[in-house]
Amino acid sequence: GYAGRTELPESVKALFRPVVVILPDLQQICEIMLFSEGFLMAKVLAKKMTVLYKLAREQLSKQSHYDFGLR
Numbered sequence: 001g002y003a004g005r006t007e008l009p010e011s012v013k014a015l016f017r018p019v020v021v022i023l024p025d026l027q028q029i030c031e032i033m034l035f036s037e038g039f040l041m042a043k044v045l046a047k048k049m050t051v052l053y054k055l056a057r058e059q060l061s062k063q064s065h066y067d068f069g070l071r
Contacts, residue, residue, distance in 0.1 A: 026050050 031046035039045055057068045
């Protein structure tokens, strides 16, 4: 889990439904954002941007000021 958080008791967990969250398609999100801003070659640019994003996430140092989450 996350630092500083405690596990919920089973009696409380029983009150909630499980939810499955799938990993979003970052390339598709990027492509749609580029198209909405008027980029004509959005598909090609989205592919290049997601490769760059992946490389940055993998190769940059693991510091807290790098946030590669979707926000």
